[in-house]
Amino acid sequence: SxxxxxxxxxxxxxxxxxxxxxxxxxxxxxxxxxxxxxxxVTIWIAAVMFKSNDILRKQTALKGERKMLILVGITILFVVHVSGVYWCYKNGDLIRPLVMLPPKEIPPFWHAIFVILVNDTMVRQTAMIVKCILLMYYRNTKGRSYRRQGQMLTLVEYFLLLYRALLPAPVWYRFFLNKEYGSLFSSLTTGLYLTFKLTSVVEKIQSFFTSLRALSHKDFHYGSYATSEQVAAAGDMCAICQEKMHVPILLRCKHVFCEDCVSEW
Incomplete structure (x- = not known):
């Protein structure tokens, strides 16, 4: 059966x-x-990264109640950790890919994976240092400054995603450009890799420039400044704070609120 x-x-x-x-x-x-x-080393930096991300997330959520001492302390620890890792591997192939230069020698497959993983994690930790500085700078702000903090953190995040997407390219470029496999084969695989990489990076470039434009005073990720006619049509009264509109923002849903109210909301 x-x-x-x-x-x-x-x-x-x-x-x-x-x-x-x-x-x-x-x-x-x-x-x-x-x-x-x-x-x-891979397990260590992954564990540190996981814990660091958890601490930073909690501090970001605290807004005005963030502890300056904690932010300064974790910033120093992040700097020491990143510097220590690169100092330990100062004679390795970690530094050159950071400036988009391929390794001097063809890396073995597992070594290429190691270089990419370590650099990716260290770049993420470096971005956390920048975010900590921003959180300290905007620690006791609200309204428009709080919105600017969010835009700056978004800009850092999109730049990080773009840079991380480009980071493996020099290593894999050197790995695929191996003349031992024959000039035609190595050129073909290298060209295909660069083509695939380019197509995957385009969207991240667009997202980065979109977040960059959002830093201007006339364009926001949630709307734009309302004209006097739009404010008059909405009634010149903010539904959130129940007061007269102050720096009114027209959302994409066509509702109008104060900028400070929208930023806090």
Whole structure:
């Protein structure tokens, strides 16, 4: 019957897994031993990144109740951590990709992965330093300044996404441009990679420039300044604060509110 065949297939799969699992685990142990330092460094920076992101998120949510001492402390720790990692690998291939230069030598596959992972994590941590400085600068602000803080943090985030998308390019460019595979093959794979990378970066470039334009006084991600006619049509009374409009903003939904009210809202 079909049920007996299914049981037989499951038993065969279980037997195959039982046979191959010890060998797979053995290979994994050997792989970890060969890349022991890189393995533990990757775990360490990932753990630090996870904890740092959690602390920064909590401080951002506190708004005016942020603790300056905590912000200064984590900023110093972030700077020391990033500087320490790059100092430990000052003779490695980590620095050149940061300025969009390919490594001097063709990196082995796992080394290329390591370089990309470390640089990506350190760049994210560096962006956290910038965000901490912004949070300290805008610590006791509200209204228009609070909106500007949000726009600055958004700009930093979109620039980070764009830079992170470009960061692996020098490493993979050098990896694919390997003449040992033949000039035609290496040129073809390199060209295909750069084409794929370009198409994936276009959207991030657009998002970055959109957030950059949002810093202007006439364009916001939630609307624009309302004209006197639009204010008169809305009744010149803010529905949030129940007072006369002050620096009215016309939202995309066509409602008009005070700029400070919208920023806090």
């Amino acid at each position: 079909s049920s007996s065949y299914q049981r037989y297939d499951i038993q065969q799969v279980a037997r195959w897994v039982e046979q191959i699992l010890p060998f797979t685990l053995l290979l994994l142990v050997v792989f970890i031993r060969q890349h022991l330092q890189g393995f533990f």
